[in-house]
Amino acid sequence: RMTEAQQQGNDDLGAVAAHASMRIPVVAPEDPVDGVIPALRGRRFDSAAVLAVCRGERLVGVLTVERLLAAPQGASVRQVMNPAPTTVAPGAPQERAAWTAVHHAEPALAVVDGDGRFAGIVAPQRLMAVLLAEHDQDLARLGGFLGAASAARRASGERVRLRLWHRLPWLLVGLVGALLSAGVVGAFEAVLERQVLLAFFVPAVVYLADAVGTQTETLIVRGLSVGVPVSWTVARETVTGVLLGVVLAGMALPATWWLWGDAEVAFAVALALLAACAIATLVALALPWLLSRIGVDPAYGSGPLATVIQDLLSVVIYFLTATAIVG
Amino acid sequence: RMTEAQQQGNDDLGAVAAHASMRIPVVAPEDPVDGVIPALRGRRFDSAAVLAVCRGERLVGVLTVERLLAAPQGASVRQVMNPAPTTVAPGAPQERAAWTAVHHAEPALAVVDGDGRFAGIVAPQRLMAVLLAEHDQDLARLGGFLGAASAARRASGERVRLRLWHRLPWLLVGLVGALLSAGVVGAFEAVLERQVLLAFFVPAVVYLADAVGTQTETLIVRGLSVGVPVSWTVARETVTGVLLGVVLAGMALPATWWLWGDAEVAFAVALALLAACAIATLVALALPWLLSRIGVDPAYGSGPLATVIQDLLSVVIYFLTATAIVG
Known part of the structure; x- marks a missing residue:
């Protein structure tokens, strides 16, 4: 059971x-507040x-x-309005618009x-x-589900056949990646x-590089969806990824x-861990950006696709390092 | 820069x-609409x-x-009010309350x-x-960050030292898990x-079981946070997890x-894959439930903690199966 509002919120990457x-x-800026309130009576608004507050077509x-009701007797709309409201363009992504509204504590948003x-x-x-x-959509991407239907709805009632259908596609991509690994x-x-002895550390290196990469993915996907460009954070994230690799390698070595x-x-x-953490960070930075460039929801860069790519690269890095040092 | 509203939304698992x-x-149910509107004038409301609409202390x-403004001339509040509004208890988790409001298309929610x-x-x-x-908090848990600060804020401006501080703790848990593996x-x-040859398939089995488990975790954590009890979904999720294991094993074998x-x-x-997918599903079902039972945010069960546990179990299952069949 889905309300109309929920359905309408569900458009993928909608404007x-x-x-x-x-x-x-x-209303017009010159309108007296005492005249505005009676004039709203008997009308139906969404x-x-x-x-x-408009002059012609301009906001x-x-x-x-609340400010309308609290206005002093005799005030004009201009005296109590917010003359510099937060606005968004009609083509702005819906999530970014909603985030903007919350960020500026606006109950509703002007377009x-x-x-x-x-x-x-x-x-x-x-x-x-x-x-x-x-x-729900971000979690669907992270979890590797098809579509963006409500995870809560899915959790509560969806039948087994539908569950399989929503989950298998990404797992089959994962199976191909697994055979490649x-x-x-x-x-x-x-x-x-x-x-x-080298075989002992394969899950360790893969797991840790993946954990570092997942952190960056989460950050980038969230940042992109609310309008923070990847470029703002590339330098700091890369440095952080390398430093995390250094710390983990420095503890893993002894x-x-x-x-x-x-x-x-x-x-x-230790060396493989350092390199794999750095590479996982770069993949996590590059993948959502690449996806958004080709018009695909960057949140796909936070799910199983990113994990497969990072895991494969971690295995390659580990064995190349091992061959160079041990081999 | 955080608005007051954002700060107040941030209370961990707040009521x-x-x-x-x-x-x-x-207002009272008997009040005439034509008298209510002028009476609101000059007052400050949140x-x-x-x-x-109250009678004494009772709602x-x-x-x-919108319905107040649209009411016909001469109507009483009782005639235009919603006499069976969606309400929540004061102790209801804030996220569940917000979800309830959206689900019922209510602009505001009565407590x-x-x-x-x-x-x-x-x-x-x-x-x-x-x-x-x-x-933001769900993503912080999934990504393995300390605290619940906005990932977008972190993505845009946070300094490297703070980034390390928010990210290292879970990675150190991960390092212990990695050494255990x-x-x-x-x-x-x-x-x-x-x-x-057995060493070839360690990353494959670990990756696929982890992917199946992550899907269930996402579902359960989301379901719990909006009030869907885990018990509603245990049977179907378990069956789904086993069937996914069967499909993946059935394709991996040939x-x-x-x-x-x-x-x-x-x-x-193939056998290890089947068993590991089933176990990963059970861990993903049990961990958030256990955490919520001991008063910890169940969303922690969707992050690096779950992954470490699942990875360790997958490695054990794989080698036990391999020893039984090959060894």
Whole structure:
């Protein structure tokens, strides 16, 4: 059971224009507040949370219903309106618009086109539906589900056949990646035969690089969806990824050396860990950006696709390092 | 830069009562609509999105400002109010309350205590701040960050030192898990020495079981946070997990047999895959439930902790199966 608002919040990467309504109160800056309130009586609005203050087609301010009610006797709309409201363009991604509204503590959001023409108000119910739908969608991407249907709905009632259908596609991509990873390890059979100790650390290196990469993915996908460009953060994230690799490698080196007593293998593990963490960070930075460039939801870069790519690269890096040091 | 609304949405697992306000319009069911509107003039409200219709301390209905304005001349509040509004208890988790509001397309939500006493209205801006904060928090848990600060804020501006501080703790847990996994593989050194081919499929089995488990985790954590009990879904999720294991094993068996030409290893990989997918599903079901039972945010069960546990179990299952079949 889905409300209309939820369905309408669900459009994949939709523009905010689809949520804007013109069936809202529109007043002029000169209007006296004492005349505005009686004039709203008997009219049907999609939302009366915010009044648009317009001169012709141009938005010159907004006025919340709370400020309207609290206005002193005899005040004009201009005296109590917010003359510099937060606005978004009609083509703005719906999630970014909703985030903007919350960030500026606006109950509803005004949409204004490139020529300054007022294009409607997005009601609070719609903003909430968008926030909820985007949350469900981000989790669907992270979890590796097909589509963006509500995870909660899925959790509560969906039948087994539908569950399989939503989950298998990404797992089959994963199966191909898994067979590739077996092929990669196989390519290094000779070094494994010489030093079986190397096999011990494959899950460790893969897991840790994956954990570092997942952190960056989460950050980038969230940042992109609310309008933070990847470029703002590339330098700091890369430095952080390398430093995390250094710390993990610096702790893994003495631990593996002490526990397994082989200096060469310990060095190979530590060096591979450092390189794999750095590469996982770069993949996590590059993949969502690449996806958004080709028009695909960057959140796909936070799910099983990124994990497969990072895992394969980690295995390659580990065995190349091992071959160089041990082999 | 954080707005007050965002800060207030950020309380970890907070109850909705913290967001409810009594500074909202309260009217009686007998009041004439034509008298209500002038009476609201000159008063300051936290929100006028919804009027509470009360008889004494009891809430008997709610009335949106839109329905108030649209009411016909001469109508009483009772005639236009919603006499069966969606309400929540003061102790309801904030995220569940916000989800309830969106689900019922309510712009604001009435809070009513166990004795039927009206305890305030949660304004739309607050509901939005809660939805946004919970989204950020879910992603922080999934990504393995400390705390629940906005991932977008972190992506845009946080310094490297703070980034390390938020990310290292879970990675250190991961490092311990990684060393344990090396110990587990080491315990099966004998079978690895006899059949080095077994080492090829360690990342494959770990990756696929992890992917299946991540899907279930996402579902459960989302379901729990909006009030779907785990018990509703255990049977279907378990069946789904086993069936996914069957499908993946059924495809992996001929593929590995054909590609690597060893029937025993192919059977070991397929059987381990089936078992690991089933176990990963059970861990993903049990962990969030256990965490919520001990008062910890169940969303921690969707992050690096679950992954470490699943990876360790997958490695154990794989080598036990391999030892039984190959060894």
